[in-house]
Amino acid sequence: MSKIEIDKQSGCCFGVAKAISKAEEELKKGGTLYCLGDIVHNNVEVERLAKMGLITINHEEFKQLKNVRVLLRAHGEPPSTYQIAKENNIELIDASCPVVLGLQKRIKKKFITKQDEEGQIVIFGKKGHAEVNGLMGQTDETAIVIEKKEDIEKLDFSRDISLFSQTTKPLDGFQEIGELIKSRMKEGATFEFYDTICRQVSNRVPNMHEFAKKHDLVIFIAGEKSSNGKVLFAECKKHNENSYLIHDPDQINPEWIRDDISIGICGATSTPMWQMEAVAKKIKELIPETEVEKAAF
Secondary structure (H helix, E strand, O other): OOOOEOOOOOOOOOHHHHHHHHHHHHHHOOOOOOEEOOOOOOOOHHHHHOOOOEHHHHHHHHHOOOOOOEEOOHHHHHHHHHHHHHHHHOOEEEOHHHHHHHHHHHHHHHHHHHHEEEEEEEEEOOOOOHHHHHHHHOOOOEHHHOOOOOOOOOOOOOOEEEEEEOOOOOOHHHHHHHHHHEEEEEOOEEEEHHHHHHHHHHHHHHHHHHHHHOOEEEEEEEEOEEEEEEEHHHHHHHHHEEEEEOOOHHOHHHHOOOOOOEEEEEEEOOOOOOOOOHHHHHHHHHHOOEEEEEEOO
């Protein structure tokens, strides 16, 4: 008999879960509700909420709206978004992640104190990512974004540097960047390193290693746009070559499923538990005798 285990530490992180819950709560009140950008990098969940009435818009469309309700997702927004809302009488339902808001405040404070000293604020993150856009806004778009260690060549090591990170970046990568910058600093210039990685996300990496190693087959489910999903799946694959990334339960290949094996199901911080449970249900349809742990159907 095959056994299925759904990873209890997978599923939406606190910030994403809060945003989804807030959207559902507001939709129940009736009336039109917009969301500025995809509420989560998961097409299936976006479509589910769209069926409930949530209308996803981009920033250009946002600027044209007046006298409406708009939900801000967990990634956070730059100050300009709040200013537009004020001018257009838009009611903001702010579901920004508290961890992200805390980081925005720290960067804003550093920007105000450093702008007269020609200090450089550096953000380790993905250029164009919604969270990074919000962080850049705290510095009037003057912060320098670095995505990989080669990007540090953009920096002036003779001037002060304050290093922050997008909350969902890998901790080891951030620490490596920090060490490289520190080693290049010129005499008279100071380097400040702020560990702003969300532990609820980074702690999933060691857990993913252990989870992947204990199963014969691992099925990882995540949205196509989820950068966190790509990172976590790569970690999964490192420790179990028999790991597969899918975006929908219908993508399961029946040839993967054999009798008398241990099957692990896990996902990204943008993967709701119900999607992992749907994967388990699909497997049970292929092998009815399969035993499921942490199932809710």
